[in-house]
Amino acid sequence: MTVLLQVETVNKRFGGYFALTNVTCQVWTGQIHALIGPNGAGKTTLFNVVSGVTRPTSGRISFAGTDYTGRRADQVHAMGIARNFQSVRLFPGLSIFENVMIGCHARMGSVFRELISLPVPWPKAEREARERAAEVLASVGLDSRLSILPSELTLVDQRRLEIARALASNPRLLLLDEPAAGMNAAEVNQLGRLIRKIRESGVTILLVEHHTRLVMALADRVTVLSAGSVIADGPPNVVQRDAGVIAAYLGDGA
């Protein structure tokens, strides 16, 4: 097995607040890796650092052996890292289909060629992207013929749409930030099947999730963050029994 994502001694400070302190962890190719921890542990900050949305104060991150610390989010995306957002961030003025098409954006060649081919009614790249968009919409269980805007979807379907948008770019690593939030038991099971299916298609997954049952059922490996530091890392059944983890979740007196 090879390391796909390597995070080395990453620190992130917001003014005087230490969001991440010396975080080191690695995600192995082909695994479902869960990132858990109490609220405010720095999970989303780590996601933002990994996806290039924010830059780490110090430390190094590399993807498939390439150091990409400090690259812009679109450059990170181009390497094959796609993500969703915990607070669903769809484009409200674009239709469901167009939102997924945005996910295809980076796989459609040069923007300048696009400019020249503007008079062409349906350029090849556009036709291919449309097929891809319909395909991923179907794979997450959304009807690609829906003539509605994202705001008309239920929150659960909005989360599915975000996953579709991320998948549209054929990523090698998919970052999922609390995809199960707001879902009922049946929907969580469905999501679990979807995540497994995505992994089987060859995509490595880094998952932030509070839903313990889902994490324990899916994850090959779990990293636990607390107050910005890694306090445990290992297979789910080992991490579950770790005294430090129990203390972090329930308090020292537990």
Added chain:
Amino acid sequence: MFSGYWESISVFTGINILMGLSLYVPMSAGLVSLGQAGFMAIGAYISAYLTKLHVPFGFAIAASAIVSGFAGLLVGAPALRIRGIYIMILTMGFGEITRVFFLNFEPTGGPLGLSGIQPLTKIHWVLLACVIALLIVWRLRRSRLGRAMIAIHEDDVTAEAMGINLMVVKLLAFALGAVLAGIAGAFYAHQTLFIDAQQFDFSRSAITFLFVVLGGPANPFGPVIGALFVTVLPETLRVVQDWRMTFFGSLLVLAAIWRPDGLIRAVHFYR
């Protein structure tokens, strides 16, 4: 078919439609420019200067479009680092700089302006330019580039995380808008036959903004309807002639209350 009077109004309407579309493109990427008159001035002066040297009008228009486009890239570059209201201030500054530049630039007449321009603007060419510009902007809306512009407008952080190069798309939006304004300027100069810096002051940028906001900033037909409305209405309602700016101001206030999204609603494409 047209009397000279209505023909002239139609030409100015066409020029205003081009101006409206020139602002629509950067605005769809969230770049609200209040300096479109600057690009129009560049187009007007360059084409007028060239046709006075007996360069064919077609080449003069092309030169206007290219130089304005480059000016758009120049103005767009610093605009990439700033957002929202600061882009308005920056573009306003650009419009004023351009105006003052032409006011003091002796080779194009300085404060005396440029007179004796040949009457080369023909209504059918203006209308053709409008149709082509509208087609391009419509195609843009259905293309990946246009989608990226809307995505940036709505949420630039997410857009970048979805792999959109913000710099390239914003610069292209700015440049494409500037090209259209440059062409509008070329037609304008060869219709009025006399241009001076005063004609490209802030009020022209502001009225271009009115075309888009009134017509609808989320539909390519919005600026067209806005330009038609604002150009033709005062001509038919001669009463408001002396109260032009008051009339437009009131129109904007009323639109903000009753049609905040413009006369024409946003267009959506579901597949």
